Amino acid sequence: xxxxxxxxxxxxxxxxxxxxxxxxxxxxxxxxxxxxxxxxxxxxxxxxxxxxxxxxxxxxxxxxxxxxxxxxxxxxxxxxxxxxxxxxxxxxxxxxxxxxxxxxxxxxxxxxxxxxxxxxxxxxxxxxxxxxxxxxxxxxxxxxxxxxxxxxxxxxxxxxxxxxxxxxxxxxxxxxxxxxxxxxxxxxxxxxxxxxxxxxxxxxxxxxxxxxxxxxxxxxxxxxxxxxxxxxxxxxxxxxxxxxxxxxxxxxxxxxxxxxxxxxxxxxxxxxxxxxxxxxxxxxxxxxxxxxxxxxxxxxxxxxxxxxxxxxxxxxxxxxxxxxxxxxxxxxxxxxxxxxxxxxxxxxxxxxxxxxxxxxxxxxxxxxxxxxxxxxxxxxxxxxxxxxxxxxxxxxxxxxxxxxxxxxxxxxxxxxxxxxxxxxxxxxxxxxxxxxxxxxxxxxxxxxxxxxxxxxxxxxxxxxxxxxxxxxxxxxxxxxxxxxxxxxxxxxxxxxxxxxxxxxxxxxxxxxxxxxxxxxxxxxxxxxxxxxxxxxxxxxxxxxxxxxxxxxxxxxxxxxxxxxxxxxxxxxxxxxxxxxxxxxxxxxxxxxxxxxxxxxxxxxxxxxxxxxxxxxxxxxxxxxxxxxxxxxxxxxxxxxxxxxxxxxxxxxxxxxxxxxxxxxxxxxxxxxxxxxxxxxxxxxxxxxxxxxxxxxxxxxxxxxxxxxxxxxxxxxxxxxxxxxxxxxxxxxxxxxxxxxxxxxxxxxxxxxxxxxxxxxxxxxxxxxxxxxxxxxxxxxxxxxxxxxxxxxxxxxxxxxxxxxxxxxxxxxxxxxxxxxxxxxxxxxxxxxxxxxxxxxxxxxxxxxxxxxxxxxxxxxxxxxxxxxxxxxxxxxxxxxxxxxxxxxxxxxxxxxxxxxxxxxxxxxxxxxxxxxxxxxxxxxxxxxxxxx
Numbered sequence: 001x002x003x004x005x006x007x008x009x010x011x012x013x014x015x016x017x018x019x020x021x022x023x024x025x026x027x028x029x030x031x032x033x034x035x036x037x038x039x040x041x042x043x044x045x046x047x048x049x050x051x052x053x054x055x056x057x058x059x060x061x062x063x064x065x066x067x068x069x070x071x072x073x074x075x076x077x078x079x080x081x082x083x084x085x086x087x088x089x090x091x092x093x094x095x096x097x098x099x100x101x102x103x104x105x106x107x108x109x110x111x112x113x114x115x116x117x118x119x120x121x122x123x124x125x126x127x128x129x130x131x132x133x134x135x136x137x138x139x140x141x142x143x144x145x146x147x148x149x150x151x152x153x154x155x156x157x158x159x160x161x162x163x164x165x166x167x168x169x170x171x172x173x174x175x176x177x178x179x180x181x182x183x184x185x186x187x188x189x190x191x192x193x194x195x196x197x198x199x200x201x202x203x204x205x206x207x208x209x210x211x212x213x214x215x216x217x218x219x220x221x222x223x224x225x226x227x228x229x230x231x232x233x234x235x236x237x238x239x240x241x242x243x244x245x246x247x248x249x250x251x252x253x254x255x256x257x258x259x260x261x262x263x264x265x266x267x268x269x270x271x272x273x274x275x276x277x278x279x280x281x282x283x284x285x286x287x288x289x290x291x292x293x294x295x296x297x298x299x300x301x302x303x304x305x306x307x308x309x310x311x312x313x314x315x316x317x318x319x320x321x322x323x324x325x326x327x328x329x330x331x332x333x334x335x336x337x338x339x340x341x342x343x344x345x346x347x348x349x350x351x352x353x354x355x356x357x358x359x360x361x362x363x364x365x366x367x368x369x370x371x372x373x374x375x376x377x378x379x380x381x382x383x384x385x386x387x388x389x390x391x392x393x394x395x396x397x398x399x400x401x402x403x404x405x406x407x408x409x410x411x412x413x414x415x416x417x418x419x420x421x422x423x424x425x426x427x428x429x430x431x432x433x434x435x436x437x438x439x440x441x442x443x444x445x446x447x448x449x450x451x452x453x454x455x456x457x458x459x460x461x462x463x464x465x466x467x468x469x470x471x472x473x474x475x476x477x478x479x480x481x482x483x484x485x486x487x488x489x490x491x492x493x494x495x496x497x498x499x500x501x502x503x504x505x506x507x508x509x510x511x512x513x514x515x516x517x518x519x520x521x522x523x524x525x526x527x528x529x530x531x532x533x534x535x536x537x538x539x540x541x542x543x544x545x546x547x548x549x550x551x552x553x554x555x556x557x558x559x560x561x562x563x564x565x566x567x568x569x570x571x572x573x574x575x576x577x578x579x580x581x582x583x584x585x586x587x588x589x590x591x592x593x594x595x596x597x598x599x600x601x602x603x604x605x606x607x608x609x610x611x612x613x614x615x616x617x618x619x620x621x622x623x624x625x626x627x628x629x630x631x632x633x634x635x636x637x638x639x640x641x642x643x644x645x646x647x648x649x650x651x652x653x654x655x656x657x658x659x660x661x662x663x664x665x666x667x668x669x670x671x672x673x674x675x676x677x678x679x680x681x682x683x684x685x686x687x688x689x690x691x692x693x694x695x696x697x698x699x700x701x702x703x704x705x706x707x708x709x710x711x712x713x714x715x716x717x718x719x720x721x722x723x724x725x726x727x728x729x730x731x732x733x734x735x736x737x738x739x740x741x742x743x744x745x746x747x748x749x750x751x752x753x754x755x756x757x758x759x760x761x762x763x764x765x766x767x768x769x770x771x772x773x774x775x776x777x778x779x780x781x782x783x784x785x786x787x788x789x790x791x792x793x794x795x796x797x798x799x800x801x802x803x804x805x806x807x808x809x810x811x812x813x814x815x816x817x818x819x820x821x822x823x824x825x826x827x828x829x830x831x832x833x834x835x836x837x838x839x840x841x842x843x844x845x846x847x848x849x850x851x852x853x854x855x856x857x858x859x860x861x862x863x864x865x866x867x868x869x870x871x872x873x874x875x876x877x878x879x880x881x882x883x884x885x886x887x888x889x890x891x892x893x894x895x896x897x898x899x900x901x902x903x904x905x906x907x908x909x910x911x912x913x914x915x916x917x918x919x920x921x922x923x924x925x926x927x928x929x930x931x932x
Contacts, residue, residue: 041065041075044104053090056082057108063099075099079106086110092522107135109526125397130383130390130529133162134444135521137363137385138378145377146290146367147413147420148185148339155363156342159385159410166392168346171407171429179343181423183413184293186211190332191370194301196311197326203369204285204517206307209331210276210300211292212260218243218273218299218329223311227319229262229274230254237320240270243327245313247277248302263300273299273329277308277315287375287516290366292416293335301329343420344410345429346388348395348402350544356405356431357540358502360421360493361385361440362414366516378519379512379528383444385410387533394537397813398788403544407431414493421493425500436461436543437497437504443532444524445510452535453480453494458503459550460543463599465505468538482506507535534783541787545606548598551575553591574616577601582621585659589621592663600671604678607712607791611681618651619670623659644673647680672713679709683798708797711771711778746824754804756797774804780823785812 044063051057063077079097086093087110097104136158143151160177163170172179192209194201201207220243226233229246231254244266248259256262263274278284284304305315312323344363350356361384365377376382388408395402412420428434436458452465465479482494497504509532512519553573561572563581573580573590578597582590597619605611644653652673654666754774782790789811796807805816812819 041100041102044075044077044099044102049106049108051087051108051110053110054088056084057087057095057106057110059095059097059106063104065099065102077104079104107132126390126394126533127526127530129393130386130444130533131524131526132386133159133389134378134382134386134524134529138365138376138382138519138521138524140374140376142376144367144375145363145365145382146185146187147183147341147364147416148336149367152341152364152412156344156410156412159344159363159389162389163344163346163392163408166346166389166396168392168408169349171345171347171431172343177344177346179345179424179427179429180340181343181412181420182338183341183417183419185336185339186291186293187334187336187367188291188332188370189215189334190330192301192329192331194303194329195327196307201303201307203371204287204373205304206284207301207303208284208287209291209333210260210263210296210302211289212294212296212298213300213331213333214295214297215331215333216299217331218301218327220272221324221326223275223313223323223325223327224271225308225313225319225321225323226266229259229266229276231256231265233319234269238270239266242271243273243275244269244271245275245277245303245308245311247279247315248282249279250281260296260298260300263298264296267298274301275308275327276300276302277313278302278304283514285515285517286513287366288380288415288513290375290415291333293337294417295333295335299329299331301331341412341420343412343424345424346392346408347429347431348392348406348408350402350404350406352404354404354432355544356407356434357543358407358409358431358434358437359388359391359440359536359540360409360411360437361388362412362420362493363410364412364415364420366415373517375516376520377516378521378524379445379510380442380516380519381414381440383442383510383524383529383532384440387440387443387529387536390529390533391536394533394786398786400788402540404435405431406540407434411493418493418496421496425496434502436464436539437494437502438536438539439493439497439504439506440532440536441492441506442508442510442512444528445512445519446523446525447509447528447531448511450478450509450531451480452478452505452507453482454503454505455482455498457483458505460546461503461505461539463546463550464539464542467542468535505539507532530784537786541606542603546599546602548576548602550595551598553594555591558590577613577616579616579618580621581618583623583659585623586621586656586661586666589661589663589666593666596663596667597670600667600674604671604675607675607794608678608682609791609795611678613650613678613681615650617674617677618649620651620653621659621666622653622655623657624655647677650677652677675713676709679712708771708774708794711775712794746820749820749824751804751820754797756800756802756804756807776827777804777808777819777823780826781808781812781819783826784822 042065044065049057049059059077059079061076062074065075077097077099079095082095087108090110092107092109095106095108097106137145137155141151142155143149145152145155156178163177168177170177192203192207194207220241222241223243223245224237224239225245226237226239227246228249228251229244233246233254244263246262246266250257256265259276263276266274282288282302284302308315311325311327313321347356362381363385365381366375368374388410391406392408395406409424411424414420450469452469454462454465456462462479462481469478492506494504494506509528512523515523557573559572559574560569561581562569570581570583571587571590573594575594575597578601580590580594580597601617605613644655646652652670654661654669654673656666753770778790778794781793793808793811796811797804800807802810808819809816
């Protein structure tokens with residue numbers, strides 16, 4: 001581990017707009033420049049900003065130029081004037097300008113008031129990169145990027161050029177980024193038609209051919225509706241010479257289950273063709289399953305429920321139903337075998353080159369229709385490929401090698417027959433063992449169905465998925481088990497990964513395919529791209545940092561040991577890194593706690609730069625400060641729930657008076673206290689003159705700040721701890737620094753006391769707001785710039801004599817004001833809109849109503865307490881007591897008797913808002929709320 005020596009993290013925007021004439025159809029190879037030629041500007045990296053409707057966008061005055069030598073240079077830019085009509089309505093437009101006589105481009109997104117972005121926002125470099133790649137390859141000139149076509153090949157050349165300019169290592173054929181494979185191509189050779197009783201149906205509104213349908217005609221007048229079309233639905237039916245209709249719902253008994261399989265089954269029973277009634281899972285306008293080279297030899301059309309009704313089929317009645325309607329259909333498809341297509345593969349070499357995490361997205365989209373309709377596939381799945389490019393920029397900007405290889409793979413034919421991934425798995429490059437595959441799909445549009453699907457048998461990847469969404473409210477609902485939710489992975493590469501024995505996850509945050517033809521760049525939201533990349537960054541961090549598998553709890557391994565320091569016999573359970581010792585009151589928490597511990601070790605060890613820990617860490621779970629080895633070395637003023645670390649004795653104590661805490665609350669406390677231990681061990685390595693582990697001596701001898709350790713400790717329960725929801729810490733931090741957010745801007749926020757290795761002295765009362773302010777900044781940086789940078793800034797604060805602003809600016813490569821603005825907006829948004837990200841309640845009053853509540857609560861109380869207003873409405877508030885309002889008089893902080901709950905109550909003229917988090921333990925209290 002190399003400790004901080006003022007390392008400057010690069011944050012350089014990368015080239016996005018690659019001129020097509022730079023590329024030939026041959027694989028890409030690097031060429032050497034002429035050493036004596038002075039570098040010239042080759043291109044200007046595009047920028048991306050947003051602005052509300054009616055507001056002139058604010059464009060940067062400095063842009064990044066790509067030099068002929070491959071280096072980057074900041075240059076001034078002069079933009080062309082912008083007509084007010086350009087930003088009068090929501091949408092996108094492009095502004096041109098000149099920088100050193102080279103054309104510069106700014107892509108502007110105009111949002112209406114409901115879109116979520118307020119004010120011009122210059123997105124981070126990786127989001128800009130992602131957006132511009134999406135904008136390029138979703139252009140109509142690529143005609144929907146159908147594998148095996150010349151337009152698909154052009155999109156491949158563009159993406160390969162982006163990978164090359166970002167400095168990725170080629171992992172394709174012959175030292176190039178391209179991996180060729182063979183695929184079959186299917187194209188409509190004529191417009192498909194369908195008439196019902198002489199009325200022409202409209203393609204993609206009333207009907208569409210199934211992608212595996214044969215070419216031919218369908219003509220008949222008798223239709224039998226058989227329900228969902230499973231084998232059991234044909235009992236006693238004769239469908240010979242008739243058209244079979246069935247729904248595409250995935251519920252039924254018998255076989256087969258796939259829609260085309262059910263159509264084939266109908267023909268095997270004598271039917272002349274199939275009409276598949278589109279349901280809620282797959283609308284007619286959805287072209288997610290386009291024409292496929294595989295010919296089922298069955299005529300099959302999807303029809304809408306409305307068309308089915310016009311034929312006389314009543315979907316609310318039981319099947320079978322026989323109806324009479326004159327049906328005439330025609331499908332003409334040309335299928336061509338053995339066409340050359342490509343995967344695009346770029347490798348980021350890691351410190352451990354034997355292990356690789358693969359991040360993939362499908363470069364193909366859905367092609368075109370004979371009438372010229374193009375399915376541009378902006379969100380599905382140019383957005384996934386854009387994310388690959390954005391992630392390449394992110395890891396490049398860190399300036400350090402990741403823990404293991406990262407393979408960025410734009411894979412072909414995922415929407416068709418998976419021939420691209422099948423070829424890749426049979427002909428992998430020099431990537432070592434693929435330990436995880438993360439598949440991105442439909443991640444750039446309006447977020448309507450955020451989910452990560454992973455088979456729970458892949459324990460580490462499943463834990464990584466749950467870790468990656470911890471900062472979201474209701475995060476567990478976003479992780480799906482593919483063992484029971486296979487529909488999530490229909491038609492994607494994950495089945496091939498399962499067959500190859502590679503742990504895999506599927507990320508989808510949007511549902512853009514129901515409007516496939518309008519899935520254009522206008523539908524792309526940079527924030528959505530940023531959010532999906534944040535999930536991947538977290539998953540990559542977790543998989544690369546965590547090497548220990550979750551320990552399986554075995555009750556037979558529990559031992560009874562005599563703890564000499566307290567002269568008691570307690571239970572003990574050993575894992576690889578921890579020795580867990582507890583009183584009987586904690587028995588119920590142990591089975592869930594044990595599997596978390598060794599993974600916590602890996603995460604916390606990573607955060608603290610792999611300190612040398614020579615012994616197992618003992619964890620005492622006790623009910624009093626009189627018990628536990630750590631209490632012999634640290635004093636605690638009360639018997640409240642708390643934690644104590646004792647690095648000199650390699651131990652941590654969790655003190656819970658009732659002894660009934662669950663595993664998730666205990667692991668959070670362990671994470672916090674063990675982080676202090678691990679940080680101290682690392683500081684011992686760096687500052688060799690430390691001879692005592694006592695905090696006062698450490699600070700005196702190293703000038704390292706204790707509050708920075710507290711801040712780091714408060715981050716660990718939030719960001720680490722498998723299975724723990726970290727929003728309670730975030731909410732608590734909001735409640736302690738709300739006074740910062742009374743103003744409409746961040747101009748009055750004071751950062752002067754935050755100076756690396758020499759913090760300003762502060763009072764005890766200021767401590768919590770002090771490290772919560774710093775901790776919330778670390779969390780914002782973690783979320784928006786990645787775990788590595790957040791960790792580096794935290795540790796720079798121990799050893800760097802500069803102030804916080806200089807350290808952050810140096811590590812991120814952007815002005816501190818930009819970071820502060822983003823942090824302020826992020827925090828204030830969470831306070832102004834608590835329901836968006838935190839468990840909250842809301843009770844509304846008449847605006848002119850003034851009322852005073854009072855009630856006495858006696859301990860112990862575990863019931864929900866309700867306050868009734870004069871209208872008879874009840875406000876459920878758990879066990880609250882009155883604390884002091886802050887200086888503004890608007891915020892009153894309440895504690896709670898219930899463990900791990902703290903209520904931050906905001907009193908406004910017309911409402912009381914309250915949000916959960918934190919902890920407190922009053923003895924018997926009264927509270928009064930006034931609304932005026």
